[in-house]
Amino acid sequence: MLQSERARLTVLYGSLLLLAGGGLIALINVLLRNGLYSRISGAVTTTTYVPAVQGTPPPPSVPGRRLPVPAESLGSGATPTPEQLEQWQATRNLTAAVEQATLHELLVVSLVALAVFAVLSIWLAWWMAGRVLRPVGVITETARRLSGANLHERIGLRAPPGELKRLADTFDGMLDRMEDLVGAQRRFAANAAHELRTPLAVQRAAAEIGLAGDPPPQKVARIRSKLIEVADSSQHLVESLLLLAVSEEGLDTKEPVDLSGVVEAELAAVGATVPQDLLVVRDLAPLTVAGDGTLLGHLVRNLLANAVRHNRAGGRLEVTVSQEGVLTVSNTGPVIDPADVPRLLEPFRRRAERRHTAGEGAGLGLSIVASIARAHGAELTARANPAPGGGLMVRVWFPAGVPGAPPAGETPGA
Structure with missing residues (x-):
């Protein structure tokens, strides 16, 4: 043969x-x-x-x-x-x-x-x-x-237009996507290792230095409080990583979820952390979407937490749910360069360098939101609000809404 x-x-x-x-x-x-x-x-x-x-x-x-x-x-x-x-x-x-x-x-x-x-x-x-x-x-x-070490190589076939030329170009496009995915995976692993190493180093230093010798009870109490704070931060980081991994796997089953009810519950839960001078505006139309209620709760919770954490004194937080299937969360805050907006949707990416202060996030909030949106077949877009208000506007178009392209000026982030 x-x-x-x-x-x-x-x-x-x-x-x-x-x-x-x-x-x-x-x-x-x-x-x-x-x-x-x-x-x-x-x-x-x-x-x-x-x-x-x-x-x-x-x-x-x-x-x-x-x-x-x-x-x-x-x-x-x-x-x-x-x-x-x-x-x-x-x-x-x-x-x-x-x-x-x-x-x-x-x-x-x-x-x-x-x-x-x-x-x-x-x-x-x-x-x-x-x-x-x-x-x-x-x-x-x-x-x-090809291997993990030379994913940058391309075919670059020089030939007249035809089926084989399109095949080679398609293969090159697939290599581009593979390189991006592998690069994102490497960055994620490196960032996760860095984020986990920092609290572990703090715990070790507190145990070895702070508790060395025979410290007084007041110092022991301070070290204990610090260790608990670092442990809580590490636990939150691990839970966020697990949630990100679960959302990336997609949904096996979907059920009707009252999105407006989910937003109401999350607004009530986050109310204790909202500063007194922060104006919260809500406009929630009845909307039922197909998905996972727990993951959608995390999506709304991360959007609200991000909007509160990065707001400014006397600022404003707007939350709307439209019958067309659009969830919008907009907040005032620092003025963001529009070119930096897509980067904020990647894991462990922040607008400013991390200072390892209390209440500072791990940089996973918006990436988890984007991942959950993808798992639900929704389209997420983000846009920097102009000065003087500043801040960020995030919109999520669910399949239950009217399909169509995002409004002009908004950059898809997922």
Whole structure:
């Protein structure tokens, strides 16, 4: 059996070329055989005819097996003479011999030409198959050579537009996405290790230094409080990482969830942490979406916590739910560069460097929101609010809403 596509294409191309060549030769032989005898007979008759009457011009060359003779040369009975019959028989024999010799020579020459054509067609088919499959070989070698260390390599096929060019470009696009995913995974692992290492170092230092010797009860109480605070922060970080991993897996089942009720409950829960001078504006229309109630609660909770944590004194927090399936959370705060907005939706990314102070987040809130939105088939967009208010506006379009593109000026973040 043929084990390579090049061999299969060679057999296919070569067979087609041989069939075409053989058919052409057969057609030529058939057409020539049907009219060859008449042409030879006419030529031989014209050449070998000797008039019976002196001065009588020879008859014109006409096809046929009968010898044309002038009527006056045959006499009144129009009966061929023995000489004429003999001449006609000789002409017939000569015509048949020439025909057979010509057809035999034509057949021999045709078979030799077909043999040469077969060799050339097989070589041409092999060359054509190799040329056609060359991009496939490049793609195969690139795929075999790729690993985590050289995902930056691309095929970059230089070829005219066509199916193989589109295949190579599609493969390059897939490598771009793979490189982005692998890079994001590496950054996530590195950031997670860094975030977990910091509280562990603080706990170790507090235990080794703060509790060294025989510390007084007041110092022990302070160290105990610090260790509990660091443990709570670590627990929150681990829970956030687990939630992010769960949301990235998608949803196996969905059930109707009252999104407005979820927002009301989360607003009530976050109310204790809202400063007195922060104005909270809500506009919640009835809306039921398909999804997981627990994950949607985390989505709303993270949006509200982010809006409260990064707000300013005397600021404003707006929460709206529309019947078109749109959840919007907007807050005032520091002015954000629009170019930094997509980066804020990545894990462990913050607007400013972390200071490791109490109440500071791990930089996972918005990334968890984006992941939960993707798990529900929703589209998340984020936009920096202009000065002087500043802050951030986040909108989530759920499938239950009216599909369509986000308004102009907003950047999709998921």
